[in-house]
Amino acid sequence: MSATIIDGKAFAATVREKVAVHVSRLKEQNGITPGLAVVLVGEDPASQVYVRSKGKMTVEVGMNSYEHKLDIDTSEADLLTLIDTLNKDPAVHGILVQLPLPKHLDEDLVINAIDPAKDVDGFHISNVGLLGTGQKSMVPCTPLGCLMMLRDHHGSLSGMDAVVIGRSNIVGKPMAQLLLGDSCTVTIAHSRTKDLPEVVRRADIVVAAVGRPEMVPGDWIKPGATVIDVGINRIDAPEKGEGKTRLVGDAHYESCAEVAGAITPVPGGVGPMTIACLLANTVTACCRANGLEEPEGLTA
Numbered sequence: 001m002s003a004t005i006i007d008g009k010a011f012a013a014t015v016r017e018k019v020a021v022h023v024s025r026l027k028e029q030n031g032i033t034p035g036l037a038v039v040l041v042g043e044d045p046a047s048q049v050y051v052r053s054k055g056k057m058t059v060e061v062g063m064n065s066y067e068h069k070l071d072i073d074t075s076e077a078d079l080l081t082l083i084d085t086l087n088k089d090p091a092v093h094g095i096l097v098q099l100p101l102p103k104h105l106d107e108d109l110v111i112n113a114i115d116p117a118k119d120v121d122g123f124h125i126s127n128v129g130l131l132g133t134g135q136k137s138m139v140p141c142t143p144l145g146c147l148m149m150l151r152d153h154h155g156s157l158s159g160m161d162a163v164v165i166g167r168s169n170i171v172g173k174p175m176a177q178l179l180l181g182d183s184c185t186v187t188i189a190h191s192r193t194k195d196l197p198e199v200v201r202r203a204d205i206v207v208a209a210v211g212r213p214e215m216v217p218g219d220w221i222k223p224g225a226t227v228i229d230v231g232i233n234r235i236d237a238p239e240k241g242e243g244k245t246r247l248v249g250d251a252h253y254e255s256c257a258e259v260a261g262a263i264t265p266v267p268g269g270v271g272p273m274t275i276a277c278l279l280a281n282t283v284t285a286c287c288r289a290n291g292l293e294e295p296e297g298l299t300a
Helices: 008-030 045-060 076-088 107-111 125-132 141-154 172-181 196-201 253-259 270-289
Strands: 035-041 064-070 094-097 161-165 185-189 205-208 226-229 233-236 245-248
Touching: 008 045, 008 141, 008 270, 035 045, 035 076, 035 270, 045 064, 045 270, 064 076, 076 094, 076 107, 094 270, 125 172, 141 172, 141 226, 141 270, 161 172, 161 196, 172 185, 172 205, 185 196
Parallel strands: 035 064, 035 094, 161 185, 161 205, 205 226
Antiparallel strands: 233 245
């Protein structure tokens, strides 16, 4: 049997479409245009690409995009002043500081300076606490995207056995909270887990988020399980020619796809959902700020 491929690219396009519809409704009925501010410190090439595509997609769905590019040696005080200004700006509904930051800046301090209601990355300690206690919060984009794809594929997740491999603050922990919120039985596994293969074999849902290329082989997967692969790893691909590379996930795609019921590919799986959910979060934040009904199907 071969797995159903969960096409993140196509699904992300439908999410962006929903966002665009909601944005035009906000403009027509309420005279409000949601605004997303992205702050980039320094010249990191990968971050620059991300920021460019975030800006482009923000504008495509009809929202306002505010980009703030700061020099690599920007002081913490100056960065915090900018965040304070954005917090107070009623035209800005979402604020995202592109990570990683240069070494001299305290990431936690900067993230927690963002107004939690505008924290569209969902990294603020208040949002982490709200998510952990099952209250309304801003939810990190990548786990939110994974949850949307799982709900779309399965309908209800209630009672399913889920294993999240990886315990990062950005994916692993919030993913586990979201799955708990949808009444899964959740295990968080990691590098110290004893007999990891056995733990993973129990799961109806496997979310691989460790950042280790092709770490999860097909014989760890329970037949018919759903594999959500969050990993994006670049490995050497001599078969493509000298010095060439290719992208792979944290799951070994070919062997997992033979056993799983459904799987997300890399690239084209979870990746595209992350920016789509950032846009969704910005619309949600805008609606909450204005006491308006939240968009259907775009929140946790």
